[in-house]
Amino acid sequence: MFMTKSTRIFGANSVKAKRQKQSGRWEKNKLAHFLRLPLYFLMALLCILGSPVLAKVPNSINPLFKLPINSQTSLAIVTDPTSLLDQGKILYDTGNFAKAVEVLEQAVQAYRQDGESLPLAATLSNLSLAYQQLGAWNQAQQVITESLNLLKAQDKNQNLQIFAQALDIQGRLQLRTGHAEDALTTWQQTEEIYRQVDNQSGVVRSLINQAQAWRSQGFYPRAIKTLDRVSQTLKSQPDSREKTVSLRSLGDALLVVGDLKRSHQALEESLTTARNLQSTVDITASLFSLGNHARQEKNKATAIAYYQQTIAASPPPLIKVQAQLNLLSLLIEDQQWAKLQTLLPLIESQLNQLPPSRASIYALVNYSQSMTKVKTRVLQASSNIYYFKSGIHDSATLLASAIQKSRSLGDKRAEAYALKSLGSLYEKTGQWSEAQELTQKGLALAQSSNAPEITYALEWQLGRLLRVQKNINGAIAAYDAAVDTLQSIRRDLVVNKDVVNQDLQFNFRDSVEPIYRESVELLLKSQEGKSDQKILEKARQRIEELQLAELDDFFQEACLQGQKVPLDQVVDKDNPTAAILYPIILQNELQVIVKIPKHPLESYTTPISHTAVEELLVDLRKNLVNPTATKTVQKQAHQVYNWLLQPIESKLQKSGVDTLVFVLDGPLRNLPMAALYDGKQYLVEKYAIALSVGLQLLNPKPLVQQQLRALTAGLTQPPPGFSEFAPLLAIKSEFDGITKAGVSTTSLLDGDFKKKNLESQISGASFNIVHLATHGQFSSRLEDTFILDFDGQINVKDFDTLFRSQSKTIVELLVLSACQTAAGDSRATLGLAGAAVRAGARSTIASLWQIDDESTAMFVSAFYRELKSGKISKAEAVHRAQLQLLKHPNYKAPSFWSAYVLIGNWL
Secondary structure (H helix, E strand, O other): OOOOHHHHHHHHHHHHHHHHHHOOOOOHHHHHHHOOOOOOEEOOOOOOOOOOOOOOOOOOOOOEEOOOOOOOOOOOOOOOHHHHHHHHHHHHHOOOHHHHHHHHHHHHHHHHHHOOHHHHHHHHHHHHHHHHHHOOHHHHHHHHHHHHHHHHHOOHHHHHHHHHHHHHHHHHHHHHOOOHHHHHHHHHHHHHHHHHOOOHHHHHHHHHHHHHHHHHOOOHHHHHHHHHHHHHHHHOOOOOHHHHHHHHHHHHHHHHOOOHHHHHHHHHHHHHHHHHHOOHHHHHHHHHHHHHHHHHOOOHHHHHHHHHHHHHOOOOHHHHHHHHHHHHHHHHHOOOHHHHHHHHHHHHHHHHHOOOOHHHHHHHHHHHHHHHHHHHHHHHHHOOHHHHHHHHHHHHHHHHHHHHHHHHHOOHHHHHHHHHHHHHHHHHOOOHHHHHHHHHHHHHHHHHOOOHHHHHHHHHHHHHHHHHOOOHHHHHHHHHHHHHHHHHHHHHHHHOOOOOOHHHHHOHHHHOHHHHHHHHHHHHHHOOOOOOHHHHHHHHHHHHHHHHHHHHHHHOOOOOOOOOEEHHHHHHHHOOOEEEEEEEEOOOEEEEEEEOOOOOOEEEEEEOOHHHHHHHHHHHHHHHOOOOOHHHHHHHHHHHHHHHOHHHHHHHHHHOOOEEEEOOOHHHHHOOHHHOEOOOOEHHHOOEEEEOOOOEEOOOOOOOOOOOEEEEEEOOOOOOOOOOOOOOOOHHHHHHHHHHOOOEEEEEEHHHOOHHHHHHHHHHOOOOEEEEEEEEEEOOOHHHOEEEEOOEEEEHHHHHHHHOOOOOOOOOEEEEEEEEEOOOOOOOHHHHHHHHHHHOOOEEEEEOOOOOHHHHHHHHHHHHHHHHOOOOOHHHHHHHHHHHHHHOOOOOOHHHHOOEEEEEOOO
16 A cells, blocks of 8 residues: 555545535535645555465455556655656556565654654555565564554544555555455554545455455455455446455355356456456456366366466466466376476476565475475376475475475464375375474464364365385374364255355365275274174264265255264164165275164174275166176175175074165265165065265155155256257156145146245245156266256256245155166265255155156156055055066066165155
């Protein structure tokens, strides 16, 4: 924020003007008389890396005054402080920050000699801004503190606005040095002052700054709410840097929470505004954000193009480095070694020019990790051990520099992150004791600075190091701590849904899931040869925690909460003919934990690699949808049967079990357990089958005790824009079958089937069944999981408000009779589980793939007839309906009857 000598009376006149306006005596001419120069804010980009993998670019406002300086103004040394201030402004704008510091220091001395406190305070603020650009944080802090002390000593009514402008600069310093909470408090104070002096433009800037502080702490939804409000305020106003920065910041935040469509729209609008303003800084920043967006959408070519445009557009050094680093990681993925050789020295030269800040520290860590990957790939390709070790040495040097810079800043979070990375580097080279020492130091810093996203990673790293050193108990304790930290993040999601952790969101599969699996593997190995009930219970609970964490990551909020009943209690007391199976896919084995009613837990293991398991499961899933591949299906399904059930089959038969409840893991969730084959029979021919998302059920009770009242809704033709979906001409027959079964129904068909009508019906009537005969898709991506209505699509995220109405009647059963999992998506059933959870229904029936229209109608009619009999469970009703299809001459193939799955309460 550059303040001129004229600003010394700005605050006084602003307050006076406000009072005159309130009393009806607004005198513009007097205000104009006192202001020699117009004052404007210039926004600068403040870049902070939130992840070593995908560089994020939060933005902050740099409240820098633009002065209408004549382009011919001399840069010669002058003694007039006002001229010195003008000269400093020119030097600052041209990026000559070191020279700007020299000139501003002269202006400070001149004002000290004149004894003019207000212009001295303004100039000190400007000097702090220039020091910040050089990374001279101690000097920047000293002069901004002096500036604020001078202003506090003055009559507040005379310097309120100048005080707010100085606070803006202090907030910028606090955020750049890793003190986001302090920055937030500072910018909340500036907002209050700007409101007091009726400066709406200042209020807008303060709100944008606050959003950046929220974002840096992980409060993305809160930041989005603030930025949405700002964008609406600025929408009808002329293009400005406030507008382009707020839109870009909004787009970045929306990207983190997974709203890719809105994110892209905001970023495109930001780029258009920046181009209209011809602001190079903002053009390059928006291009960079669009590159990150394309990368998140897995559009690698587009991401590379945006990063290249960013680099070519001469952005500020930090943005340029971040774009180069993101480009580097993509080139590594594609193994484009020739391009890497050109890019690496450019990045090194840029890194060396960056002043120390959290952003530059994260950039150093990012670069060191990329270098290690490059050298590892070269090692694999050439077996050049010396070259690899040289690369490790280079990376270690970079990380040591990052640690030193963190310490000079006093940024414990950045230091913890750099220590983690250096410890990981030593772990790769087998230097266990050194790696452990670094990891423990980093862990202490992360815990003391309340950085759970770094803490859990360090605890995991410590667990790996202790395990390889044969300290199994210590390793288990470290893994337990990592899981507890992840669980605390989940609890934060429950308490405060504004919290979103972007590191976990972007890297769940690589950085979260392995912790749970490795922890379970450690637990089970620690009790080999024994049948320790506590260990088995802990292992299956850990797998449940993994599945709940997956759902939380899918929705970016905690999903399963509330009073629930453990499954063991259900089978031991309420349903003693049901057994529960927990298959767990580990690195080199498939472990199954079984609960048979009235019996303790037991387990058995098949030694097999997870890749071999996944390859067979993927192949079987492809064959299941092919009616002509029955023999291949039986052969492959027999293998899976032997893994999951053959060791326990005799005990199941002796126990009188007639229902199997599976809590499935990984790619097993893509398979219908009904299709497993023992060599003579399918599993569905022997048992009723249900799936459970977790180890507990929400207030389980049978549906057969209640009168059946169903809301049915369906589309015979897909809505415009969804021509890839075929007509569902048998829907009327399907609905007739429900009615003929004796179920009381209310129908919404075609044009009546709209989201608003569905919501109105559910909230206004007491339906315990909602049956939707419409196309839908389940995917591992939230935005690609939906059902179709007459107007288009209803996203699964909307199920929360759609089905959990104000009606006191809980939806006992949700049926999705024409949905399918997304083709080629190995984790698509995550969307199916999400739909079941989001709807809040006690039970959900859905299809894993699109089934013949007429066989669907036959299955639905049979299911409701059995359910209406009032003597059997929902699982048994599904079982009998599937058997009817299996016995039909046209529908014997598993592709017709096995796709239907029951999730949740099977009673």
